[in-house]
Amino acid sequence: MLEAINISKSFPGVKVLDKVNFLFYPGKVNAILGENGAGKSTLLKVLTGVYCDFEGQIRLHGENMQFKHIKDAQHAGIAIIHQELNLIPSLSITENLFLGRELHHSLGVLRTSEMESVARSLLRRVQLEKDPSTLVKNLKVGEQQLIEIAKALLANAGVILMDEPTSALSDSEIDNLHRIIQELKTEGKTIVYISHKMEELFRIADYYTVLRDGITVEAGEMKAVSEAHLIRKMVGREVVIRPKGQKCKESSTILKVANLHLQHPLVKAKNVLHDISFELKRGEILGFFGLMGAGRTELMECLFGMVPDRMSGMLAIDGKPCQFNSPKDAISQGLAFATEDRKMEGLVLGMDISSNISLTTLKVTELLNTDQERQFAQDYIRQLAIKTPSEDQFCNNLSGGNQQKVVLAKWLATKPQILILDEPTRGIDINAKSEIYELIQRLANSGKSIILVSSEIPEILALSDRILVMAEGRITAEFSAGEAREDDLLKYAI
Ligand SMILES: Nc1ncnc2c1ncn2[C@@H]1O[C@H](COP(=O)(O)OP(=O)(O)OP(=O)(O)O)[C@@H](O)[C@H]1O
Numbered sequence: 001m002l003e004a005i006n007i008s009k010s011f012p013g014v015k016v017l018d019k020v021n022f023l024f025y026p027g028k029v030n031a032i033l034g035e036n037g038a039g040k041s042t043l044l045k046v047l048t049g050v051y052c053d054f055e056g057q058i059r060l061h062g063e064n065m066q067f068k069h070i071k072d073a074q075h076a077g078i079a080i081i082h083q084e085l086n087l088i089p090s091l092s093i094t095e096n097l098f099l100g101r102e103l104h105h106s107l108g109v110l111r112t113s114e115m116e117s118v119a120r121s122l123l124r125r126v127q128l129e130k131d132p133s134t135l136v137k138n139l140k141v142g143e144q145q146l147i148e149i150a151k152a153l154l155a156n157a158g159v160i161l162m163d164e165p166t167s168a169l170s171d172s173e174i175d176n177l178h179r180i181i182q183e184l185k186t187e188g189k190t191i192v193y194i195s196h197k198m199e200e201l202f203r204i205a206d207y208y209t210v211l212r213d214g215i216t217v218e219a220g221e222m223k224a225v226s227e228a229h230l231i232r233k234m235v236g237r238e239v240v241i242r243p244k245g246q247k248c249k250e251s252s253t254i255l256k257v258a259n260l261h262l263q264h265p266l267v268k269a270k271n272v273l274h275d276i277s278f279e280l281k282r283g284e285i286l287g288f289f290g291l292m293g294a295g296r297t298e299l300m301e302c303l304f305g306m307v308p309d310r311m312s313g314m315l316a317i318d319g320k321p322c323q324f325n326s327p328k329d330a331i332s333q334g335l336a337f338a339t340e341d342r343k344m345e346g347l348v349l350g351m352d353i354s355s356n357i358s359l360t361t362l363k364v365t366e367l368l369n370t371d372q373e374r375q376f377a378q379d380y381i382r383q384l385a386i387k388t389p390s391e392d393q394f395c396n397n398l399s400g401g402n403q404q405k406v407v408l409a410k411w412l413a414t415k416p417q418i419l420i421l422d423e424p425t426r427g428i429d430i431n432a433k434s435e436i437y438e439l440i441q442r443l444a445n446s447g448k449s450i451i452l453v454s455s456e457i458p459e460i461l462a463l464s465d466r467i468l469v470m471a472e473g474r475i476t477a478e479f480s481a482g483e484a485r486e487d488d489l490l491k492y493a494i
């Protein structure tokens with residue numbers, strides 16, 4: 001259906017794709033695998049007219065294509081769900097869905113109610129229970145991802161390119177997306193699918209192509225290969241992530257939370273968090289597992305002083321009761337919070353890597369791009385293997401996974417007493433993941449305390465000394481490392 005023939009693409013100072021070849025089949029899920037910065041997103045942007053300055057050929061249905069603009073690819077029936085969400089926060093769901101393809105009456109008046117009703121049925125199809133008039137800024141990342149998917153459904157494209165569509169979704173949302181993909185397959189649509197989650201690729205992909213440093217290494221049928229084989233092709237070595245066997249030694253309590261409640265932002269009589277109590281020990285990695293909407297992010301926002309007006313309950317650090325009226329208060333008490341939404345809250349995309357990393361550690365007056373700041377950034381670029389020509393690269397030119405590494409670097413740099421990590425390895429490849437796990441573990445070994453929020457069970461099991469499960473704003477279970485099993489976590493999360 002779709003072919004990429006000898007495609008090369010460079011950016012100043014880097015050759016990102018070097019004569020790559022891809023074949024994508026109709027009625028199939030065609031996976032692209034590769035490490036962070038391998039060139040996966042760049043390929044999709046070439047295929048959809050985002051980048052026109054490349055060498056090589058694109059063929060659709062055997063016909064040579066020349067996309068000069070995104071619209072050309074759209075007209076040819078190619079839709080893309082970008083890795084970095086492209087919705088407009090201040091517009092409603094309906095307005096976002098119909099952006100650029102609004103329905104008009106003959107006199108130019110918008111057919112609002114018709115658009116609303118189409119939006120409503122699309123929301124049903126992706127199983128998102130929201131009113132179409134909801135503003136996108138009030139949706140969580142995972143919900144926004146579903147809107148992107150609805151948008152591709154609305155375009156009714158023959159080829160749908162999905163760049164890490166599940167990186168922000170929890171397991172049940174992933175099932176939901178897979179169901180939609182199965183439907184699209186039976187309609188004969190060509191799906192191109194990028195994911196760092198091996199387990200899901202084995203569930204839904206029919207074919208794969210491995211991209212390594214801008215070169216196509218291998219292609220074939222998924223059912224003919226093993227996970228270990230694919231990882232070797234991608235990374236060049238074996239990587240296995242194992243559950244942690246034992247919890248760390250008992251130590252003193254650094255953070256105590258008692259009877260915390262959080263009011264709903266709109267409905268005053270309703271609570272989003274109910275009677276949350278727990279303790280965090282020094283040097284401990286405390287995992288919070290739950291499905292999307294369980295209230296984990298809201299809880300972290302409470303701990304970080306982001307919603308002082310709506311919360312009640314007791315917080316104590318080192319036995320001293322404290323109250324945070326802003327994130328600034330929380331930071332001054334040694335807290336750090338790497339949020340789940342790197343684009344909105346995590347990075348200043350229009351600034352370079354070194355300025356982003358030093359944002360959290362330097363006072364405003366010190367932000368002068370000094371040698372010290374560069375040195376500091378270079379250290380983290382090395383430690384986290386951030387793929388970039390230099391520390392002067394703007395963050396919006398980094399691949400998704402490498403942006404995520406900058407978010408982590410920025411907060412690791414504060415050397416906090418308590419580090420809250422909300423979905424820290426979203427979009428990070430398996431090799432980098434195992435290195436980041438080591439880094440987090442080293443931090444804990446040095447006496448720092450870590451709260452880990454993750455929807456990935458293997459991640460929770462690999463890192464946590466203790467796991468708290470949340471569902472519908474409540475803590476529903478507690479497990480220690482070694483004792484938790486996947487089924488139990490899921491049972492209490494539901
Ligand atoms: N606009 C740009 N300017 C300069 N360099 C860029 C630009 N876009 C991408 N790159 C570089 O090209 C390389 C490939 O990036 P790409 O986004 O295609 O990676 P990816 O395989 O999608 O990785 P990830 O899994 O992290 O999303 C990276 O080194 C990135 O820094």
Ligand SMILES: [Mg+2]
Nearest residue numbers: 041083399400
């Ligand atoms: Mg990418």
